[in-house]
Amino acid sequence: MIPGYPKETFFVPDGIYLLSHSVGCLPVSTEKHLSDSFFRPWANSGGHAxxxxxxxxxxxxxxxxxxxxSNAQNFCPQVNLSSALTKILFSLPTPTHRNKVVFSARDFPSIGTVLQKYCKTLELEPVMIPQDRNLADPQTWSDFLDEEVSIALITHVVSNTGQKLPIRDIVQLCRDRTITSIVDIAQSAGIIPVDLSHWQADFVIGSCVKWLCGGPGAGYLWVSDNNIHECQPDDIGWFSHKDPMSLTMNNFEYAPDARRFTGGTPSVIPFTLATESIKLMHSAGIEHIHSHNKKLLSRLASQLNVNSPCQPNERGGTFVVSFSNNQKALQTLTSAGVHCDLRSEGLRLSPHLYNSASDIDTLAELINPLLGKRR
Ligand SMILES: Cc1ncc(COP(=O)(O)O)c(C=O)c1O
Known part of the structure; x- marks a missing residue:
């Protein structure tokens, strides 16, 4: 546990909760925060809210x-990553000489689908790094980022394998080769420290529903100062205008910052709710949360006779275990009260700040007999 942030800080379902790669647990303080900051102003003052x-x-x-x-003006609230990515891609100047867009077979399918749709619409060539290449090796990226590439999508932590990529190095390669970099932090925000000033990517997309414990609907995009002025989003509205209240039928001018990606009237509840969680995680310290997670993952690895598909120094927050019968293993663990899920590479186990060493020991005791039955 992190000092000052006991399990009771969150509503954690009974059993052993290891699904934070999917939905992080609700902080206890959120309900009051939402009531005070959203419902009360509405009840008391109607439209003045x-x-x-x-x-x-x-x-x-x-x-x-x-x-x-980073700075607040570089962020724009979004509904989810897929929609944020669509907005970014179609806001960019159409590539003229460079006609390739690079991504990976390990990206989240929704993200890969958006990229392919973009390529089809603009008649660009989608280039997918195959599954058997090691994404954590910058050489892999170097091999694919040739002079015909205009955009590269890089996933910080891969959802099905839990592998963490060296973003700073890959972004540097993109910069050296004048390739626009877009980084997906869906599986790292809230569990791995992310320093956008250090990375110097062109764009970043993320959400709060997973490790940030901020619920669905509070996505965001980040755009660097160098890129903002060339972005001309298609999906606009009065909140994309430099001064929403002064918009007329013929004076539209993009906001000078990331707000140009807003569109019409924004939703409020998801962002109000998520702010409470982001502040909580920030005050607990992402470095502390990460080192707690690493300790628990090493403890698990040392008690099992298998490893996650990636090396310990390449792991994100999730440990992935494959059994000879994954479906059966999932059923057995679920009936023993373990909350986890199954994807192509195996069962995903994601300890967070509300998990303890004893959760891990119990988990290892449940898993080891199942592994014993491996072919
Ligand atoms: C790496 C990654 N990217 C993106 C997403 C989700 O994208 P969206 O917010 O569009 O649903 C996920 C969800 O699991 C993910 O793991």
Missing amino acids: WTNWLDNINAFTQALAQLFN
Whole structure:
């Protein structure tokens, strides 16, 4: 546990909760925060609540800026990563000489689908790094990032294998070769420290529903200062205008910052709710949360006679175990009260700040007999 952040800080379902790669647990303080910051202003002042609600959205981008070491004006709230990616891609100038877009077979399918749709619409060539290449090796990226590539999508932590990629090195390769980099942090935000000023990517997309424990609907995009002025989003509305209240039928001008990606009237609840979680995680310290997770993963690895598909120094927050009969293993663990899920590479086990060493010991005791039955 992290000192000052006991399990009771969250509503954690009974049993051993290891699904934080999918949905992080609800912080106990969120309900009151949502009531005070969203429902009360609405109940007390009707439409005047917009003052508080817009403050909430600003608090969201400020909390993200603190968490990821950047500035609030570089973030724009979004519904989810897929939609954020669509907005970014179609806002960019159409590539003229370079006609390839690089991504990986290990990216989240929704993200790969968006990229392919973009390529089809603009008649670009999608280049998918195959599954058998090691994504954590910068040489793999170097082999694919040739002079015909305009955009590269890089996933910080791969969802099905739990592998963590050296983003700074890959982004540097992109910069050296004048390739636009877009980084997906869905599986790292809230469990692995992310320093956007250090990375210097062109774009980053993420959400709060997983390790950040901030619920669904609070996605975001980040755009670097160098890129903002060339982005002309298609999906616009009065909140994309430099001064929403002054928009007329013929004076539209993009906001000078990432707000140009907003569109029309923004939703408020998801961002209000998620801000509470982001602040909580930031005050617990992502470095501390990460080192707690690493300790628990090593403890698990040392008690099992198998390893996750990736090396310990390449692991994100999730340990993946494959059994001879994964479906049966899932059933057995589920009936013993373990909350986990199954993907192509095996069962995903994701300890967070509300998990303890004794959760891991119990888990290992349940898993070892199942592994004994391996062919
Ligand atoms: C790596 C990664 N990217 C993206 C997503 C989700 O994308 P979206 O927010 O569009 O649903 C996930 C969800 O599991 C993911 O693991």
